[in-house]
Amino acid sequence: MPRTYEYPRPALTVDAVVFGLDGGELKVLLIERGLEPFKGQWALPGGFVQEGETLDRAVSRELAEEAGVQGVFMEQLYTFGAVDRDPRERVVSVAYYALVNLADHTTRASTDAVDARWFPAATPPPLAFDHADILQMALDRLRGKVRWQPVGFELLPEKFTLTQLQQLYESVLGTSLDKRNFRKKVLGFDFLVPLDETRRDGPHRPAQLFRFDHGRYTSLQRKGFHFEL
Amino acid sequence: MPRTYEYPRPALTVDAVVFGLDGGELKVLLIERGLEPFKGQWALPGGFVQEGETLDRAVSRELAEEAGVQGVFMEQLYTFGAVDRDPRERVVSVAYYALVNLADHTTRASTDAVDARWFPAATPPPLAFDHADILQMALDRLRGKVRWQPVGFELLPEKFTLTQLQQLYESVLGTSLDKRNFRKKVLGFDFLVPLDETRRDGPHRPAQLFRFDHGRYTSLQRKGFHFEL
DNA sequence: ATAATTAGTGTTTTTTTTACACTTTGTCAA
């Protein structure tokens, strides 16, 4: 294709902040860099946008390639354009964040000969480039969003207990919530459907399992309902 | 500078959705295109990111050049990367939105030999490229943001009446608000300082003027206060 | 059987939000 516009063209990359929930703790998926610059340091998964590829597709591809992560919730976060973010030349990066059910992805994390590992999102190792800024912004965004949109469920397995759900909110928001008030509110949501199943897990009373019904949620939403937690 | 990375390089632009408030109505600033493609159609102000220029700076520059708009509130919105957004070649655009006090900018809007005009944000003319999508997203973002962060004040003159403030919220949110409840809440905010001045404006009782104290707001915010309307 | 551990459950108080109508202060015109 001819270069119609004669202007400087910064390289364009995408980076992804992939969050997972391990027990009560929020984690991020990081990749060990095999090449300079920042060789040996940890970084967010990401890479160059290819010819004819939308930004969303670029992120999906990179996540599949570098981390074996596929078909997960993903949303654009922010575009980072500081002139010296990459020590070699100008690289503008469109950052995304993704929420995955860690149980499904923990084993497949390592692919592509690179080392990929989960780290505590709040206390990551030193990161390459401006990835610490990106991570911080993703954390802020997640915290801001989780209360107004039911995205948190993306971090849980399909079937989950109310205690798991509460722990999720507690760890993302960094607060502690009252169990009774939490359950009262959450059980008022029609899109949380109780299953005829329980989770036996240690020497104590088994917990009822629930499922998040996406379809019902969107239909309620169209009727003017709006989620808040 | 050597091209260290050998990858396709889409052209990179910035676009800005500039909102202003005219009477009770929310407006957008549009520019008539002088060149193909979409010659003669209305479009968002914007242009190419220059060598060594951050994204924020690029938007500021374009706004100053194309619309005489300077020193206003501005925030990154989203990055649009559809492959065919520009009919000629791939162009990725980082969109921003800005809030201006329309009274200060209405006259200077036309500069640079291009025609720049304010249009109702809710019912704009047909727009070039995917600018209608960008505008829609900016509207959604503004609506979402205005209740949690005191950004609305950016749309008002420095001194304003509570009725103006209420109208601002009514037109951005598209609802009507109860006067007494609105004033009760708003007057509880320490960062709204009443002036020893009134605004006489037609055959009726003059209204007291107020000012938004940015400094006080940020200091309150640090003490854990959080704005909500 | 009992000790240990997490699941599960309601009520009261406090706070926040909503609904609602008249008086005040100025201008303009008769």
Place this chain on the structure above:
DNA sequence: TTGACAAAGTGTAAAAAAAACACTAATTAT
């Protein structure tokens, strides 16, 4: 000068939402 007009300004009561709070139930391991 006075009366009509128009927007500014003001408080209370009812309803809804949020917060505080502690015990019983079900299971497993010893």
